Amino acid sequence: MISINGLHKQFGNLEVLKGIDLQINKGQVITVIGPSGSGKTTLLRCMNILEVPTSGSITIDGQTTDFSNTVHKKEIDLFRRKSAMVFQHYNLFPHMTVLQNVMEGPMIVKKISKVEARKKAEQLLNKVGLGDKFDFYPHQLSGGQQQRVGIARALALEPKVMLFDEPTSALDPELVGEVLQVMKDLAGEGITMVVVTHEMRFAKDVADEIIFMDQGKIIERSKPIDMFTHPKEERTKQFLNLLQ
Amino acid sequence: MFWNNFSYDPDKMQRYLDIAQSSLLPLLEGAVVYTLPLTLITFVLGLTLAILTALARISTIKPLQWIARFYVSAIRGTPLLVQLFILFYGLGSVGIVIDPFPAAVIGFSLNVGAYASEVIRAAILSIPKGQWEAAQMIGMSYSQTLRRVILPQATRVSIPPLSNTFIGLVKDTSLASAILVTEMFRRAQEIAAFNYEVLLLYTEVAILYWIICFLLSLVQGRLERRFDRYVSR
Numbered sequence: 058m059i060s061i062n063g064l065h066k067q068f069g070n071l072e073v074l075k076g077i078d079l080q081i082n083k084g085q086v087i088t089v090i091g092p093s094g095s096g097k098t099t100l101l102r103c104m105n106i107l108e109v110p111t112s113g114s115i116t117i118d119g120q121t122t123d124f125s126n127t128v129h130k131k132e133i134d135l136f137r138r139k140s141a142m143v144f145q146h147y148n149l150f151p152h153m154t155v156l157q158n159v160m161e162g163p164m165i166v167k168k169i170s171k172v173e174a175r176k177k178a179e180q181l182l183n184k185v186g187l188g189d190k191f192d193f194y195p196h197q198l199s200g201g202q203q204q205r206v207g208i209a210r211a212l213a214l215e216p217k218v219m220l221f222d223e224p225t226s227a228l229d230p231e232l233v234g235e236v237l238q239v240m241k242d243l244a245g246e247g248i249t250m251v252v253v254t255h256e257m258r259f260a261k262d263v264a265d266e267i268i269f270m271d272q273g274k275i276i277e278r279s280k281p282i283d284m285f286t287h288p289k290e291e292r293t294k295q296f297l298n299l300l301q
Numbered sequence: 302m303f304w305n306n307f308s309y310d311p312d313k314m315q316r317y318l319d320i321a322q323s324s325l326l327p328l329l330e331g332a333v334v335y336t337l338p339l340t341l342i343t344f345v346l347g348l349t350l351a352i353l354t355a356l357a358r359i360s361t362i363k364p365l366q367w368i369a370r371f372y373v374s375a376i377r378g379t380p381l382l383v384q385l386f387i388l389f390y391g392l393g394s395v396g397i398v399i400d401p402f403p404a405a406v407i408g409f410s411l412n413v414g415a416y417a418s419e420v421i422r423a424a425i426l427s428i429p430k431g432q433w434e435a436a437q438m439i440g441m442s443y444s445q446t447l448r449r450v451i452l453p454q455a456t457r458v459s460i461p462p463l464s465n466t467f468i469g470l471v472k473d474t475s476l477a478s479a480i481l482v483t484e485m486f487r488r489a490q491e492i493a494a495f496n497y498e499v500l501l502l503y504t505e506v507a508i509l510y511w512i513i514c515f516l517l518s519l520v521q522g523r524l525e526r527r528f529d530r531y532v533s534r
């Protein structure tokens with residue numbers, strides 16, 4: 058359902074993604090690991106076109122966007138709707154209540170009626186365990202709760218794929234579990250997910266496959282058991298050893 | 302001057318009270334008919350101009366940036382009084398006659414626009430990049446992002462400095478007296494020219510300005526508290 062072909066991203070002279078090829082099936086949960094600066098965040102951001110790739114193409118749910126030519130704004134808008142992102146630092150809108158944060162996308166962008174958007178937002182917030190926090194402002198919530206709002210906000214867009222960029226790494230350790238649990242539930246529902254994370258627990262328990270990235274390339278892709286017990290590549294071994 | 306005469310003179314005191322009292326109404330009239338409308342109209346126009354200028358400054362379109370920079374530089378680099386003179390007497394001398402009040406509105410609006418644009422620009426730049434990205438991610442356009450995400454947050458940041466601009470503007474409108482707008486200060490000048498009680502009249506008008514500014518600072522406090530709802534303290 059997702060197909061990334063020959064994706065390159067350059068910041069000035071710095072080549073951050075050096076030809077990424079990646080296929081992901083519907084319902085798969087893919088975890089991306091790799092050392093700092095290897096381009097994991099950039100890859101996710103390219104999938105949501107928060108960063109415009111330098112060349113290569115991405116297909117999500119039948120829509121192919123080729124970045125080798127300049128891409129029209131309209132095309133970007135349509136393509137962006139295929140995915141939704143959960144940010145490391147939540148990036149909630151601080152001047153809106155929890156409910157408004159989740160309603161904003163469907164209401165403003167998809168022009169869904171307020172009543173309907175509200176109903177859906179309430180549903181999603183219940184689902185992530187925040188049924189009693191509708192009218193709170195983000196600053197009144199814990200980090201874990203804020204991130205769950207972030208997840209609900211992304212789900213409200215009804216994306217074909219959910220992108221998570223280190224969703225738990227800004228959290229106090231005791232708050233990590235509640236966010237991972239929500240993600241685990243989503244995975245159980247068959248939502249396609251790409252998760253950049255340092256949480257090896259999550260990678261082991263939830264991911265269908267793990268991708269190891271280094272220096273702008275995908276080095277290895279395996280099932281969690283294989284990745285952790287007998288990684289194929291030397292660099293993967295080194296990286297995993299460092300983690301232990 | 303009334304303190305030159307140390308002996309207490311009930312008649313004189315009565316005269317001061319009478320003047321203070323009889324001048325109060327014309328002064329207040331000057332405030333209500335000119336000073337306050339001039340301030341309010343100017344602030345609305347100036348703020349609009351300021352937002353447009355700030356947006357031009359942060360836009361990626363170079364010519365827009367240049368125009369905005371030039372405008373801000375020209376206004377900030379020249380005295381307000383000189384600008385008013387150019388607008389009223391200068392243009393008038395070459396046949397472009399603008400009435401005092403509209404000339405004042407134009408002059409002050411241009412001024413507020415330039416100064417406030419810097420405040421607004423700084424406020425917009427103070428909003429974290431993540432806010433732009435989250436808005437983009439949920440599919441908002443540039444203008445939707447500005448209207449719904451960035452400007453509401455920038456407003457909160459700008460209230461204290463914009464209140465300063467606003468209060469400064471109330472006082473600056475007294476300069477309009479120099480281009481014949483019969484606002485509060487010009488009324489005071491006119492009355493003083495008539496009865497020679499210069500100190501009394503100018504002190505009285507100073508106190509009136511002070512009261513207006515004090516009331517405005519109360520409004521500022523309320524606004525700040527209202528917008529602080531969503532930030533932690």
Ligand SMILES: Nc1ncnc2c1ncn2[C@@H]1O[C@H](COP(=O)(O)OP(=O)(O)OP(=O)(O)O)[C@@H](O)[C@H]1O
Nearest residue numbers: 068069071073091092093094095096097098099100
């Ligand atoms: N906007 C940008 N401009 C210039 N360089 C950038 C930009 N964004 C990322 N980079 C660079 O690209 C490289 C990859 O960054 P990226 O954030 O994708 O790495 P990462 O794998 O997510 O790392 P981490 O684990 O630390 O989050 C880094 O060297 C980074 O400095």
Ligand SMILES: [Mg+2]
Nearest residue numbers: 097098099223
């Ligand atoms: Mg990263």
